[in-house]
Amino acid sequence: MKRSQTIQPTGTAGQRIMIGLGAGVLLGLFFGEALAGLEVFGQAYVGLLQMTVLPYLVVSIVAKVGRLKVAQTKELGLAAFAVLILFVVLGISLIVCFAGLLPPTEGAAFFSSASEPASVGWQSLLTQFIPTNVFHSLAEGYVPGIVVFCLFFGGAMMLTPDKESLLDLLEICSAGLSHVNRFLVKLAPIGLFALTAAAAGTLRFEELVRLQAYLIMYAMASIVTAYVVLPAIVCNLTSIRYRDFVHAIQEPVLIAIATGKLVVTLPLIIEKCDGLLMQNAGRDQSSPDATASVLVPLAYPFPHLGKMLTFTFIVFAAWYSGKELSFLETLQVATLGAIFSFASPLVTIPYLLDQFQLPQDLMSLFVLPGFITMRLGDVVGVVHLMALSTIVSEYSRRSLCVRWNRLMPSLAGGLICIAAMIAGGRLYLTSTTLRYDLDQQFLALEIQSPHENVIVHAAADELPEQERSQRSTLERIIESGTCRVGFLPDAMPYCFFNSRQHLVGLDVELMHRLAKRLEIRLEFVPCSHETFLQRLASNEIDIAIGGVLLLPERLAKVGLTQPYRTATLAVVTQDHRRGEFGSWENFKNDPEVHLGANHIDVAKSIKRNLGPLRVEVIEPPKQYFTGDRPEIDGMVMAAEIGAVWNILYPNHTVVIPTPRIRRPVSFVVRSEDRAWLKFLDRWIDFERLDGSLDQLEIYWIQGGGTKTKPPRWSVIDDVLGWTN
Numbered sequence: 092m093k094r095s096q097t098i099q100p101t102g103t104a105g106q107r108i109m110i111g112l113g114a115g116v117l118l119g120l121f122f123g124e125a126l127a128g129l130e131v132f133g134q135a136y137v138g139l140l141q142m143t144v145l146p147y148l149v150v151s152i153v154a155k156v157g158r159l160k161v162a163q164t165k166e167l168g169l170a171a172f173a174v175l176i177l178f179v180v181l182g183i184s185l186i187v188c189f190a191g192l193l194p195p196t197e198g199a200a201f202f203s204s205a206s207e208p209a210s211v212g213w214q215s216l217l218t219q220f221i222p223t224n225v226f227h228s229l230a231e232g233y234v235p236g237i238v239v240f241c242l243f244f245g246g247a248m249m250l251t252p253d254k255e256s257l258l259d260l261l262e263i264c265s266a267g268l269s270h271v272n273r274f275l276v277k278l279a280p281i282g283l284f285a286l287t288a289a290a291a292g293t294l295r296f297e298e299l300v301r302l303q304a305y306l307i308m309y310a311m312a313s314i315v316t317a318y319v320v321l322p323a324i325v326c327n328l329t330s331i332r333y334r335d336f337v338h339a340i341q342e343p344v345l346i347a348i349a350t351g352k353l354v355v356t357l358p359l360i361i362e363k364c365d366g367l368l369m370q371n372a373g374r375d376q377s378s379p380d381a382t383a384s385v386l387v388p389l390a391y392p393f394p395h396l397g398k399m400l401t402f403t404f405i406v407f408a409a410w411y412s413g414k415e416l417s418f419l420e421t422l423q424v425a426t427l428g429a430i431f432s433f434a435s436p437l438v439t440i441p442y443l444l445d446q447f448q449l450p451q452d453l454m455s456l457f458v459l460p461g462f463i464t465m466r467l468g469d470v471v472g473v474v475h476l477m478a479l480s481t482i483v484s485e486y487s488r489r490s491l492c493v494r495w496n497r498l499m500p501s502l503a504g505g506l507i508c509i510a511a512m513i514a515g516g517r518l519y520l521t522s523t524t525l526r527y528d529l530d531q532q533f534l535a536l537e538i539q540s541p542h543e544n545v546i547v548h549a550a551a552d553e554l555p556e557q558e559r560s561q562r563s564t565l566e567r568i569i570e571s572g573t574c575r576v577g578f579l580p581d582a583m584p585y586c587f588f589n590s591r592q593h594l595v596g597l598d599v600e601l602m603h604r605l606a607k608r609l610e611i612r613l614e615f616v617p618c619s620h621e622t623f624l625q626r627l628a629s630n631e632i633d634i635a636i637g638g639v640l641l642l643p644e645r646l647a648k649v650g651l652t653q654p655y656r657t658a659t660l661a662v663v664t665q666d667h668r669r670g671e672f673g674s675w676e677n678f679k680n681d682p683e684v685h686l687g688a689n690h691i692d693v694a695k696s697i698k699r700n701l702g703p704l705r706v707e708v709i710e711p712p713k714q715y716f717t718g719d720r721p722e723i724d725g726m727v728m729a730a731e732i733g734a735v736w737n738i739l740y741p742n743h744t745v746v747i748p749t750p751r752i753r754r755p756v757s758f759v760v761r762s763e764d765r766a767w768l769k770f771l772d773r774w775i776d777f778e779r780l781d782g783s784l785d786q787l788e789i790y791w792i793q794g795g796g797t798k799t800k801p802p803r804w805s806v807i808d809d810v811l812g813w814t815n
Contacts, residue, residue: 108345111280112287119291123805130289133349136282139275140346140355145229147268147358148388149241154261155385156245157254164249170486171386174479175393179429181320182399186425187418188509189312189403192516193304193410220392232354235392242389265384272358276342283349290462292805302460304520305407311512312400313467317344317474319508321396323501325478327494329485331371336481339367340474347469351462354391356473361387364480386480394432397471401436401464402428405443408453420447448667450741530739532797534590539790542603544612547594564633564760564767572611576602577618577626579637581711583735584791586637597791598636598758601655604783605774620690620710624648627761634771635759638732642692642754650762652771654755655784656792660693661747662686663715663733664725672725672746675701687715689728697727700752716740729754731792 119126156164222228222236229237248254318337326333343356343363350356361384405424409416416424424443431439440457444450485491568574578586578599585598594615606613616632623635627649640658641651662672671677678684680702687709688694694706712728714720716736725746726733733745760768778784789795807813 107280108283108342108349111282111284112345112349115284115287115289116291119288119293121806122288123292123808125805125807126288126292128289129285129292133282133286133289136275136278136285137350137352137355139278139282140272140350141232141352143268143272143275144354144357145232145237147265147272148237150261150268151265151361151384152238152241152388153245153248154258154265156242157248157251157258157261159245159249159385161249164246167385167483167487170483171390171479174482175390177324178396178475178479179394179399181316182396183422183425183429185312185316185320185396185400186403186406186428187421189308189513190406190416190421192308192311192513192520193406194517194521238388238392269358269362273362276346276359279342279346279349283346286349302456303523304410305404305456306460306463307516307520308403308407309400309464310467311516312403313397313471315505315509315512316396316400317471319505321471321474321478323505325481327498327501328482328491329371330490330494331367331481335367335371336477339363340477343473343477344470347473348466351465351469353395353469353472356469357387357391357476360473360476360480364477364484367477367481368484386483387476390476390479394429395468395472395475397468397475398432398436399425399429400471401468402432402440402443404436404440404457405447405449408444408449408456409447411453411456416447445667445670450666450744529797530741531590533584533735533738533794536589536595536791536796537591537593538595538600538603540600540603540607542606542613544606545603545615546613547615548617550617564764565770566766568611568633568767569609573614574602574606574609574611574634575614575616575632577616577623577632577635579620579623579635580617581713582637583732584638585732587735597787598638600787600791601778602634602636604778608774620708623759627759633760633767638729638756639759640690640692640729640754641757642696645692645759648762650760650764650768651757652760652768653775654757655775655779656756656788657753658729658731658756659747660727660752660754661730661733661745662725662727663736663743663745666742666744668725669744669746672748675748675750675752677748678704680704685722685724687712687720687723687726689726689732693727712736716743729756734792 159167218233218236220233220235220239222233222240225237225240227233228240248258317340322333322336325331325336340363343359346359347353347356364387365384402424405428406416406421424447427443427446428439431442436457441454444453482491562570578594581587582596582598584596586594586596589595599615602613602615616626618626618632618635618637623632623637626632627635638658639645639651641654645651664672678701682703682705685705686697686707688697688706689708689710689712691708694708697706698704706727709715709720709723709726712726715723715726716739726736728736730745730747737743737745758771760771775784
């Protein structure tokens with residue numbers, strides 16, 4: 092009777108959690124972004140769940156390990172290590188298998204502003220695993236380090252006499268914390284309702300369309316692992332039935348889905364594992380043998396299968412970029428993924444992208460669906476921990492054996508299931524087309540508040556001759572009501588023609604704002620880097636724009652306004668070569684390096700600072716990006732300009748070498764136009780103080796203009812129209 096009372100509540104609690112999750116999803120879809128505020132209550136519930144995790148781990152690990160025998164501990168560790176190796180091999184095999192889901196296709200990379208490659212943070216990894224200060228590990232929530240400390244302390248307690256009173260106290264504390272956790276699980280429907288309602292109300296489904304291949308592949312691999320492969324291994328090596336095992340994982344899986352935090356499920360996993368073993372073996376609850384109380388915390392710091400499966404993203408990234416990985420390359424991806432699973436995927440994914448010469452821009456595609464993939468990974472993590480703990484516990488009881496009568500049907504059924512999923516997914520993806528459209532989004536940008544009285548000349552030859560007088564430029568502009576602006580046509584994102592052949596850009600929009608203030612007409616005149624000085628000197632234009640860098644070489648020739656922003660010099664190169672340009676020292680004084688520059692002043696500056704490099708001006712820069720100049724190793728230009736070229740040609744990347752070289756960006760006028768120059772300086776101050784420069788920076792430089800979206804779809808808005 093006692094055994095049934097331990098297991099029976101699972102179904103009722105699981106049903107309540109499912110009702111909470113379902114109600115959250117439905118209300119989120121109904122009310123949309125209006126429920127975003129519920130996330131606060133959901134996060135509060137997650138915090139309550141986390142409250143008991145670390146204290147529970149500390150007292151339970153020390154108490155359980157302290158009661159073990161030395162020989163038993165060695166046996167337990169070897170068994171757990173063997174099962175982990177088995178699971179690693181399984182993870183590698185699954186990644187290789189599900190790589191076959193992706194059909195041949197041509198793709199493109201997604202633009203990201205990140206321009207510096209990440210490296211594997213082994214020092215950070217050691218900090219999490221080695222508790223140099225256990226109190227710091229507790230404060231920071233470094234579970235691996237806490238487990239290491241508890242294992243050492245528990246191991247010392249095994250050899251300590253008169254330990255029973257302390258171990259009894261720790262077990263009492265563990266039981267008390269377990270009661271707290273069970274109470275919090277009863278509140279799960281409310282807390283998880285708040286989390287899912289906020290998530291369903293704010294998640295944009297259109298953002299996930301481009302990721303369907305990765306999501307399908309990862310979801311199928313996760314489902315097969317959690318509900319076919321791991322349960323089959325447990326059922327074939329123990330006497331536990333498939334139905335009982337799946338029933339036991341129900342609650343921790345649902346909590347992991349809703350919270351996105353595997354660590355908060357550890358106490359519940361321990362409880363369910365112990366209950367599952369007692370239900371199937373009739374063991375006494377007070378048995379001193381090794382249980383999940385030791386195995387689950389011990390296994391948690393090690394990579395679980397859900398984390399390993401995230402490296403299917405590298406296979407997807409290659410497919411998305413139009414690069415087909417061979418079988419050996421796919422096997423290498425899976426093996427490296429298993430090794431690097433100890434570190435955060437946010438660190439190791441960029442490293443592997445570099446290793447396989449894939450665009451670093453694709454990292455944003457990995458981050459975007461994190462809400463979904465993190466929860467799928469945690470589902471697999473829950474089942475991974477329960478399967479490992481169950482198998483090793485049964486081994487310690489000498490109850491482990493291969494059920495041959497189950498093995499062959501399970502193997503055949505698993506292979507058929509995997510093959511059917513791969514075939515179905517491949518068939519579906521073959522009928523869909525991935526389309527990179529960020530370049531089109533950028534080229535569709537318009538001036539946000541255009542001035543009405545604007546003329547854009549196709550060529551300088553059509554300009555009527557401008558009146559020469561003794562008046563200052565500012566006086567003439569105000570009296571004539573016309574200001575001529577020389578612009579560089581390919582100086583994206585400062586000046587360029589969009590897909591409608593409208594002249595747009597940050598500098599162009601600033602000129603529109605200036606004309607509105609002065610109530611004058613704007614005439615835009617096309618120039619080149621070589622001719623804008625001549626046109627200024629001949630009085631053909633009154634000001635030159637186009638992201639002009641304020642270089643000392645120019646100060647003696649023209650007048651430059653105060654900087655309105657700061658640019659960083661960068662090298663734009665093919666994505667897989669980014670490591671060669673991480674530091675200016677890497678290619679300083681190297682005659683073999685052949686660089687291009689988008690302006691003669693930039694070329695001179697690079698030669699002056701870096702020695703006898705081969706640098707030549709490439710104008711227009713498009714020659715390099717289209718492959719017309721294959722001998723050029725990279726283009727030196729402002730990072731902001733290079734980032735836009737990266738949008739248009741995403742097989743390149745922007746590398747900002749260290750130490751960073753920053754240059755101010757200004758407008759250019761004639762050196763003798765003191766009044767005009769002073770006026771422009773004060774006008775820039777006004778634009779900066781009222782926030783206009785910051786807003787334009789976000790819109791044109793940081794890509795904010797491409798992220799403007801209508802409100803999230805909801806039933807209340809788009810079906811019923813109540814709020815409209």
